[in-house]
Amino acid sequence: MIENRSDRPLILVSNDDGITAPGIRNLVEEMQQIGDVLVVAPDKPQSAMGHAITINQPLRLTKVNQFPGVESYQCTGTPVDCVKLAIDKLLPRKPDLMVSGINHGANSSINVIYSGTMSAAVEAAIDGMPAIGFSLCDFSWDANFAPARPFIRKIALELLRNGLPYGTLLNVNIPVPADGEIKGVRICRQAIAKWKEDFDERQDPFNRKYYWMTGKFINMDKGEDTDEWALAHGYVSVVPTQFDLTDHSRISALNTWDIHDTPTP
Amino acid sequence: MIENRSDRPLILVSNDDGITAPGIRNLVEEMQQIGDVLVVAPDKPQSAMGHAITINQPLRLTKVNQFPGVESYQCTGTPVDCVKLAIDKLLPRKPDLMVSGINHGANSSINVIYSGTMSAAVEAAIDGMPAIGFSLCDFSWDANFAPARPFIRKIALELLRNGLPYGTLLNVNIPVPADGEIKGVRICRQAIAKWKEDFDERQDPFNRKYYWMTGKFINMDKGEDTDEWALAHGYVSVVPTQFDLTDHSRISALNTWDIHDTPTP
Numbered sequence: 426m427i428e429n430r431s432d433r434p435l436i437l438v439s440n441d442d443g444i445t446a447p448g449i450r451n452l453v454e455e456m457q458q459i460g461d462v463l464v465v466a467p468d469k470p471q472s473a474m475g476h477a478i479t480i481n482q483p484l485r486l487t488k489v490n491q492f493p494g495v496e497s498y499q500c501t502g503t504p505v506d507c508v509k510l511a512i513d514k515l516l517p518r519k520p521d522l523m524v525s526g527i528n529h530g531a532n533s534s535i536n537v538i539y540s541g542t543m544s545a546a547v548e549a550a551i552d553g554m555p556a557i558g559f560s561l562c563d564f565s566w567d568a569n570f571a572p573a574r575p576f577i578r579k580i581a582l583e584l585l586r587n588g589l590p591y592g593t594l595l596n597v598n599i600p601v602p603a604d605g606e607i608k609g610v611r612i613c614r615q616a617i618a619k620w621k622e623d624f625d626e627r628q629d630p631f632n633r634k635y636y637w638m639t640g641k642f643i644n645m646d647k648g649e650d651t652d653e654w655a656l657a658h659g660y661v662s663v664v665p666t667q668f669d670l671t672d673h674s675r676i677s678a679l680n681t682w683d684i685h686d687t688p689t690p
Numbered sequence: 691m692i693e694n695r696s697d698r699p700l701i702l703v704s705n706d707d708g709i710t711a712p713g714i715r716n717l718v719e720e721m722q723q724i725g726d727v728l729v730v731a732p733d734k735p736q737s738a739m740g741h742a743i744t745i746n747q748p749l750r751l752t753k754v755n756q757f758p759g760v761e762s763y764q765c766t767g768t769p770v771d772c773v774k775l776a777i778d779k780l781l782p783r784k785p786d787l788m789v790s791g792i793n794h795g796a797n798s799s800i801n802v803i804y805s806g807t808m809s810a811a812v813e814a815a816i817d818g819m820p821a822i823g824f825s826l827c828d829f830s831w832d833a834n835f836a837p838a839r840p841f842i843r844k845i846a847l848e849l850l851r852n853g854l855p856y857g858t859l860l861n862v863n864i865p866v867p868a869d870g871e872i873k874g875v876r877i878c879r880q881a882i883a884k885w886k887e888d889f890d891e892r893q894d895p896f897n898r899k900y901y902w903m904t905g906k907f908i909n910m911d912k913g914e915d916t917d918e919w920a921l922a923h924g925y926v927s928v929v930p931t932q933f934d935l936t937d938h939s940r941i942s943a944l945n946t947w948d949i950h951d952t953p954t955p
Binding site for chain 2: 470472473474475476477478479480481483484485486503505506509510512513514535537538539544547551552575576578579580583587589590591592593596607608609610611612613614615617619622623624626627633634635636637638640663664665666667668669670671672673675676679680682683684685686687688689
């Protein structure tokens with residue numbers, strides 16, 4: 426069991442690309458410079474799992490030697506399962522920080538909804554931990570994380586220093602500019618965007634149809650205060666993200682609808 | 691292919707308990723009274739799948755005779771996959787309404803995050819459809835949906851009549867009061883709540899540990915304007931729900947953090 430020391434921050438690390446992904450190794454190396462690290466991550470890729478949890482199958486948790494000097498576990502479940510197991514079975518106290526990633530691929534705009542990386546961070550925030558999801562805008566396994574790392578360390582340190590009120594976490598995306606130079610950091614809102622589905626239809630050897638999900642990203646937002654704008658212009662995007670999904674602005678309008686009385690069956 | 695008629699509303703129906711669940715049958719029966727219905731639902735239970743999508747496996751879509759007179763398909767994927775396949779492969783035009791459920795079990799407060807039922811409705815809303823997720827506060831397979839149905843029909847009709855701006859959908863939960871009488875409808879905010887994990891630890895026949903996820907629901911919110919309050923007091927809860935997760939109120943505070951310049955590596 427990880428030591429319960431109060432002189433150094435306790436940091437929980439997870440991801441959705443799996444414990445062997447280069448992204449989480451880069452994140453662990455940065456966090457080791459800041460505090461005591463516990464890693465609990467999926468034993469296989471769990472991208473696009475959103476906030477899925479495992480309720481119909483048992484889960485396994487296995488101690489592994491993935492990162493020198495860092496207590497680490499792989500889990501058979503989803504990113505959210507990893508955080509829940511860490512809370513219930515492994516953490517000696519509430520961590521001072523939870524970080525998820527570094528994801529191989531962007532989780533900006535609407536991608537926050539599908540992202541296992543962000544859902545792990547959301548789960549930590551629901552439990553009351555200061556939490557950040559980090560993503561690099563490069564899907565490749567051998568992406569270059571080096572330019573991203575100083576930003577990640579700085580943002581993590583600033584969250585430790587400033588804190589955040591319950592209900593808010595950070596969604597941080599890091600661009601890979603063509604000229605190699607990241608211009609700085611922008612605090613952003615989530616751009617209004619969606620994926621236009623285009624399923625690839627095929628026939629199996631038994632003449633039955635099957636489909637692969639593909640799609641095209643559509644940014645419907647022309648604002649210059651969005652994460653998509655920041656990333657396209659070479660800035661790291663930081664979006665304060667919440668899990669209260671209530672559209673508070675719509676409550677009074679709904680109160681004018683004719684739905685309040687019990688209808689006659 | 692479902693007929694493209696403009697004289698009756700076109701309604702897409704999905705769920706997360708699977709196409710054979712009594713809850714979706716009750717929903718289809720109500721929607722048939724309102725418009726032309728297309729059902730695309732998972733071929734097996736997909737509860738707690740959140741906004742997961744299937745990207746590492748192909749999907750299958752099979753026409754089934756599940757509901758008399760209603761064009762219906764079962765899909766091997768998640769609730770969100772069902773909506774995406776319906777949009778790309780089955781719908782003749784944008785539906786006038788998308789409804790998801792009726793879920794066997796509540797999706798109030800923080801449960802909205804884990805719910806496959808709500809994620810199907812969220813996916814439809816991202817695509818621009820007026821959408822509602824319906825849930826009954828009874829997990830049992832043989833739950834009594836009859837008292838809920840007049841409320842469901844009324845709320846669906848009012849959404850068709852009033853519409854909603856892009857970015858907002860409805861999360862509707864229906865109580866099962868001890869005295870059997872639903873008192874009416876309340877427009878609510880999502881209560882601040884969480885699950886406290888309590889994994890059940892067991893040993894398999896080979897002496898290896900495994901875990902079942904269990905937990906205790908904790909309502910941290912004493913407000914009388916929440917969905918949990920409404921349900922506990924016998925009211926149907928209607929929460930306007932959004933997929934812009936930005937905590938807009940936090941942007942100015944984050945702009946005071948010392949993270950804007952490029953850190954020295």
